[in-house]
Amino acid sequence: MAAEEAETFSFEVPEGVTPGTTMKVVAPDGVQLHIPTPGNVKPGDQMALQKNPETGKWGIKHIIRSEKPGKTPATTELKTKTAEEIAMDLSQAHVCKATLQTTKGAINIRICPMWAPKGAQRFLQLITDKYYTDLAIYRAVPGFLIQFGVT
Numbered sequence: 637m638a639a640e641e642a643e644t645f646s647f648e649v650p651e652g653v654t655p656g657t658t659m660k661v662v663a664p665d666g667v668q669l670h671i672p673t674p675g676n677v678k679p680g681d682q683m684a685l686q687k688n689p690e691t692g693k694w695g696i697k698h699i700i701r702s703e704k705p706g707k708t709p710a711t712t713e714l715k716t717k718t719a720e721e722i723a724m725d726l727s728q729a730h731v732c733k734a735t736l737q738t739t740k741g742a743i744n745i746r747i748c749p750m751w752a753p754k755g756a757q758r759f760l761q762l763i764t765d766k767y768y769t770d771l772a773i774y775r776a777v778p779g780f781l782i783q784f785g786v787t
Contacts, residue, residue: 644697646684653679663687669694674730674750678702696730696749698757725750732756734763736782738773743782 645664653659655675662668663685677683680702685694717725725731725748736743749756762768768784775783 643689644684644686646682646700648702649673649677649679649681649683651679653677661685663694667694671696672728674699674728676750676753699749699753701753732760734760736768736773743773743776 647661649659653673655673655677657673659671659673660668661671665687669685671683671685674696677699678701682700682702684697684699686697687694726746728748728750730749732747732749734745734747736745747756747759771784773782773784775781
């Protein structure tokens with residue numbers, strides 16, 4: 637098997653899987669993975685995993701939503717997460733960390749794909765594409781927001 641083939645693979649999330657269920661999947665390198673199902677993943681979604689070349693560990697690269705229509709929530713009420721729920725979400729293995737090095741110091745960011753899968757995927761792709769290199773940050777409020785623009 638070529639090294640490229642072993643670095644990423646994907647599978648369809650089976651029917652009956654609910655958030656929090658641990659899926660057992662065999663990676664191309666023969667390792668059996670125990671993947672806790674993120675809250676935003678539904679049966680029929682395509683889950684892509686990638687092997688970290690530094691650690692040799694597998695992690696979720698991205699999730700592609702199935703075209704099957706899902707159930708519409710019965711309520712449109714917005715539920716705010718508690719501090720404990722946020723801490724639990726941020727402690728999951730699929731949460732990515734990024735550091736932006738600036739002239740004023742480092743900005744550490746945690747990206748939680750289960751909160752906004754497409755936004756997280758796009759942000760990580762922009763990092764990979766070096767979009768944020770030499771980007772001017774105009775304002776940063778610790779623990780809240782960053783405003784930036786293209787120079």
